[in-house]
Amino acid sequence: MQPICSEINAKTEEFDNNRRAMELAFAAYRTAQQRIVDTESSKAERYHQRGLLMPRERLSHLLDPGAPFIELCALAGYKLYDDSDGTGAGGGAICGIGTVSGRRCLVRVDNYAVKGGTISPAGMDKALRVQQIALENRLPLITLAQSGGANLMYANETFAPGGRGFANQARLSAAGIPQITVVHGNATAGGAYQPGLSDYVIMVRNQSGMFLAGPPLLKAATGEVATEEELGGAELHCNVAGTGDYLAEDDRDGIRVAREIVAALPQTQAVKPSPHWREPRYPAEELMGVVPADSRKPYRVEEILARIADDSAALAFKPEFDQQTYCGHIRILGHAVGVIGNNGPITPNGANKAAQFIQLCEQSGTPLLFLHNTTGFMVGTRVEQNGIIKHGAKMIQAVANAQVPKLSIxxxxxxxxxxxxxxxxxxxxxxIFAWPNSRTAVMGAAQAGKVMRIVTEQKMRQSNRLDEVTLDKIERDTAQFMEAGSDALSCTARLWDDGIIDPRDTRTLLGQLLDICVEADQITLRRNSFGVARF
Structure with a gap:
């Protein structure tokens, strides 16, 4: 190849005129951009007094310091529709591609400081374009939401495209592209579906809310009177409804959680994880004493995680919604892992939470680790009325059909x-491996003995031949039989597990197993239709 010989003289008057014209044109663009920023800044004191971060402050907290940010469609809607002076340009949102927790993401920050963040037709076009970019480039989509929704002056132009936006959210999720939303303010009516269709939802205590009908519309439609917090506050959605997954204390905390979620996702490259991980803060030796010798005494599965997870760090999922079933993200020797553990029986809410968490791990390709310590599903009139069977079935379906590597201890x-x-x-x-104290059976030995006693007693009463001595013996023999056949040695003898391990080796073993799983997924097999025959 030959070098190009330029024929332009950069020292001529013509060149200088061209340069000045270009500078003026770019300055006009910058001026238009700055006008939007100035409009936002003029309202900063008012929102700071309410404890809110401004939209661009939220963006700054979300992005990695010093990393580049490619803003998209910054002047969407400039002097169109009701934007007479250009201060409302941007379509109600700041959008772009930036780095969050070391991973390139597409970010949308609702610009609530300009016209309440309401969405014009240009803003709707911008939102759809952002979704298209996320899908085509496989970028996680993070939304910091606080918007007044569609601009009702142009509702006829935004209603149908708005439906496409919701459909796109469903398709992004199905395509395996995570969507994370921090609800900083109220999300009402159609606006509630944006976080509702996201994969991870973070809400801010005493600040954010979601409802299909706000208190005024609710009163007008049904006569019911309710406060915003009662109707759709953050605590209600995180503790009761389960629509919110994480409960934050303020804007900064909500953004911190969003960054932690991104950090918990697996590496995008098909390579082994970074070797730069930290050992747990508690010694593995303590795993020998974490689980009570009396199996009737409870313990928190978090105590196990503190001794097997990198830096003893975990990000719990829906911790307020149900505490009996633990779900969360950890790393083990650098590997991203989704953990499901037991702090008690599995309730309807626990089954729902676990099923959702499994789907999220399936979407992101995160291996699943199950730490067993459960008496089973909760029983009783109340849980039956709450649909324990159907909710339990959803969890079982999710476990059975998840394609990511699944490890059980x-x-x-x-x-x-x-x-x-x-x-x-x-x-x-x-x-699947087992600790030496573990037990696996259809039910506990004592419960099995009581069940057999009750069944036999009912038969005796029908024939008027009640015999307490016989009942005592049946209960005792059944319990002994179940006890003898459910211990770790009996179960491993039946190959119900892949072996019994020293609890202190759990972290090391899991790291090796995860290495095996990652390497297996990177191997491309060359299939043929006949196999290799010997000639």
Missing amino acids: VIGGSYGAGNYAMCGRGFDPRF
């Missing part, structure tokens, strides 16, 4: 359908 008891829901042997985990 039976730490305590693993009883009844709880064993199935926690990915026991029948659900084909990639690997």
